[in-house]
Amino acid sequence: MDWFKRKQEGIFTTTKSAMPDGLWQKCENCGEVIFAKAIENSLATCEKCNFHFRTDAKGYINFWLDENSFEEFNQNLKSTDHLGFVDAKGSYKTKLTETIKKSGVNEAVRTGKGKISSREVIFVAMDFNFMAASMGSVVGEKISRAIDEATKLKIPLIVVCASGGARMHEGALSLMQMAKTSAKLARFSQKGGFYIAILTNPTTGGVSASFAMLGDIILAEPKALIGFAGPRVIKQTIGKDLPDGFQTSEFLLEHGFVDRIVHRKEMKNEIKTLIELLT
Amino acid sequence: MDNKGWEKVQLARHPKRPYTLDYIERIVKDFKELHGDRFFGDDEAIITGFGKIGNETFAVIGQQKGRSTKENIRRNFGMPNPEGYRKALRIMKLAAKFKKPVLTLIDTPGAFPGIGAEERGQAEAIAKNLFEMAVLPVPIICVIIGEGASGGALGIGVGDRLLMLENSWFSVISPESCSSILWRTWDKKEIAAKALKLTAEDLLEQKIIDEIVKEPTDGAHENYDEIARTVKERVLDNLKELKKLSTDKLIEKRIEKYSKIGFYEEQT
Ligand SMILES: [Zn+2]
Numbered sequence: 001m002d003w004f005k006r007k008q009e010g011i012f013t014t015t016k017s018a019m020p021d022g023l024w025q026k027c028e029n030c031g032e033v034i035f036a037k038a039i040e041n042s043l044a045t046c047e048k049c050n051f052h053f054r055t056d057a058k059g060y061i062n063f064w065l066d067e068n069s070f071e072e073f074n075q076n077l078k079s080t081d082h083l084g085f086v087d088a089k090g091s092y093k094t095k096l097t098e099t100i101k102k103s104g105v106n107e108a109v110r111t112g113k114g115k116i117s118s119r120e121v122i123f124v125a126m127d128f129n130f131m132a133a134s135m136g137s138v139v140g141e142k143i144s145r146a147i148d149e150a151t152k153l154k155i156p157l158i159v160v161c162a163s164g165g166a167r168m169h170e171g172a173l174s175l176m177q178m179a180k181t182s183a184k185l186a187r188f189s190q191k192g193g194f195y196i197a198i199l200t201n202p203t204t205g206g207v208s209a210s211f212a213m214l215g216d217i218i219l220a221e222p223k224a225l226i227g228f229a230g231p232r233v234i235k236q237t238i239g240k241d242l243p244d245g246f247q248t249s250e251f252l253l254e255h256g257f258v259d260r261i262v263h264r265k266e267m268k269n270e271i272k273t274l275i276e277l278l279t
Numbered sequence: 280m281d282n283k284g285w286e287k288v289q290l291a292r293h294p295k296r297p298y299t300l301d302y303i304e305r306i307v308k309d310f311k312e313l314h315g316d317r318f319f320g321d322d323e324a325i326i327t328g329f330g331k332i333g334n335e336t337f338a339v340i341g342q343q344k345g346r347s348t349k350e351n352i353r354r355n356f357g358m359p360n361p362e363g364y365r366k367a368l369r370i371m372k373l374a375a376k377f378k379k380p381v382l383t384l385i386d387t388p389g390a391f392p393g394i395g396a397e398e399r400g401q402a403e404a405i406a407k408n409l410f411e412m413a414v415l416p417v418p419i420i421c422v423i424i425g426e427g428a429s430g431g432a433l434g435i436g437v438g439d440r441l442l443m444l445e446n447s448w449f450s451v452i453s454p455e456s457c458s459s460i461l462w463r464t465w466d467k468k469e470i471a472a473k474a475l476k477l478t479a480e481d482l483l484e485q486k487i488i489d490e491i492v493k494e495p496t497d498g499a500h501e502n503y504d505e506i507a508r509t510v511k512e513r514v515l516d517n518l519k520e521l522k523k524l525s526t527d528k529l530i531e532k533r534i535e536k537y538s539k540i541g542f543y544e545e546q547t
Binding site: 008074076077079082083085086087088136137139140141144165166167168170171172173174175176177178179180182183184185186187190191205206208209211212213214226227229230233234235236238242243246247249251255256257273275 | 378391392393394396397399400401402403405406407409410413414421430431433434436437439449450451456457460461462464467474475476477481482484485487508533534538540541542543544545546547
C-alpha cells in the first residue's frame with residue numbers, strides 16, 4: 001500500500017472536531033495520543049480502541065476502492081436556491097458558495113464507477129463535510145443517476161450513507177428526494193440489481209428513511225449513530241433520558257435492522273466476498 | 280405582514296378541520312376498517328380499509344388525529360409508529376392483489392419520534408413504503424388534507440397523483456422544528472413557515488403536486504359535506520385518467536414523475 005505517496009494531497013479529511021492537524025493526534029474516544037500516520041494506516045480508526053473517526057467521501061473512495069479506479073460522475077451538478085431561503089445566518093445561496101469553497105466539493109455526495117478487488121461497482125459516498133450530508137435536489141439527482149447507471153451496466157451498487165438531517169433550505173424538494181431515490185432503487189431491484197448499503201456515523205433523517213434502509217444487505221461501521229429521529233428530538237418528546245447505546249449500530253443489529261457490523265479495515269474484503277457470493 | 284405560509288399552517292391545524300374519518304364517513308360506502316400489521320400491533324394513528332367510492336372499490340389509508348384529549352392519546356396525535364406504516368403496506372399489497380386502486384389521505388405532524396418507534400425501525404418502515412409504493416401495480420392517488428410533515432407524511436404519500444387541499448401544508452420539516460434548528464429558538468416559526476414555501480401554490484410551482492383542491496370560502500372546516508364532495512369528484516376524475524394506462528405504463532410514468540423532481544444547475 002502506498003498511502004505515503006498520496007500524503008501531500010491527503011487521503012481523507014476528517015471533520016474539524018475529529019482531528020486537529022499535526023503529527024500527533026488525540027483519539028476523541030479513548031484520549032490516547034497517537035501518531036497521525038498510524039491513524040492513517042488504520043483507515044482513520046484508533047488502533048487502541050477501534051474508534052472510527054468521521055471521514056469524508058474522499059476517505060471512503062481511498063479506503064475501499066482499488067487505487068485510481070474511481071471515475072467520478074456528475075461533478076458539475078450544483079444546487080440552486082430555488083426557494084430563495086434566508087435563515088438567521090443569511091441566504092442559502094451564500095451558504096452554498098461558502099461551503100463549496102470550504103469543503104472543496106460541490107455537493108454532499110460523490111458518485112462514480114470504481115473497482116473493488118477488480119470487480120466493477122457503482123460507488124456512492126455521502127460527504128459529511130458538506131452541510132452535514134443533508135439531502136437536497138443535487139444529492140437526490142446524483143444518487144438517482146448513479147442507480148440508473150448501475151441498472152444499465154448491471155453491476156452492484158454500493159452506497160456509503162451518512163446524513164445529519166434534512167436540507168431544510170430546499171423545503172419539500174428535499175423531502176421528495178427520498179421518494180425519488182427509493183423509486184429508482186425499486187426499479188433496480190426489480191431488474192435483479194444488487195445493492196449494499198453501508199451506514200456510517202451519523203445516518204439519520206430522510207437518508208435513513210430512504211436509501212440507507214433499502215439495501216439488499218445493510219452493513220454498518222461500529223458505534224455509528226443510526227436512526228430516523230435525532231436523539232435530542234426524541235428526548236424532548238418523551239421527556240426522559242435515552243437508554244445507553246440507543247440508536248447505535250449495535251442497537252440496530254440487536255433489533256434486526258442491520259445485517260452485519262464491519263470494521264472499516266475489513267469492509268473492502270467484506271464487500272468483495274458478498275459480491276462473489278451473491279452475483 | 281403577508282404570510283400565506285403561516286396562515287395555511289394555522290388553517291391546516293384548525294381544531295374543526297375535517298380529518299380522515301370525516302371524509303370516509305361522507306364518501307366511502309360500506310367501509311370496512313382493517314386492523315393490524317400482523318407483526319406487532321394496530322396503530323390507530325393510521326386508518327386502513329376497503330370501501331366504495333362511487334362505483335369503485337378503493338383501499339383507503341389515512342392518518343387520523345383525535346378531537347378530544349382522550350382520542351388524541353388513542354390516535355397519538357396523528358403521529359404513526361412503524362406498525363402504522365406496515366399496516367398501510369399490508370393493505371396496499373392486498374389492493375394490488377385484487378387490482379383495486381389506492382387512496383391515501385395525508386394529515387400528520389410527523390412520524391412519531393419515540394424509543395419504541397426507533398426500536399421497531401421507523402426509518403425502515405417508511406423507506407419500505409416509498410420503495411413498494413413506487414412500483415405498486417395499481418393506481419395510487421394521494422391527497423394532503425391537513426398537515427404533511429416530513430417522512431411521516433411521505434410514508435403514505437407516493438403515487439401517481441398528489442393532490443393538495445388549498446389550506447393544507449407539506450414540507451420536509453415543521454415550521455417549529457425548522458425554527459429551532461436554523462434560528463435556535465422556537466419563536467421564529469412564522470418566518471420558517473414562510474421560508475419553507477410549503478403552501479399548495481408553492482408546491483405546484485415546485486412541480487411536486489399535481490393539483491390544488493379548492494376549499495369552501497372560509498376553509499374546509501366550514502362545510503364538511505362540500506369539501507368531501509369536491510375530494511370525491513377530484514379522486515374519481517383522476518382515477519378515470521389513470522385507468523386508461525396499462526400497468527406497465529402506469530408504473531413507468533410514476534417513476535418518471537419522481538425522477539423529474541428537483542432543481543439544480545448543470546454546467547457542461
Ligand atoms: Zn481511541
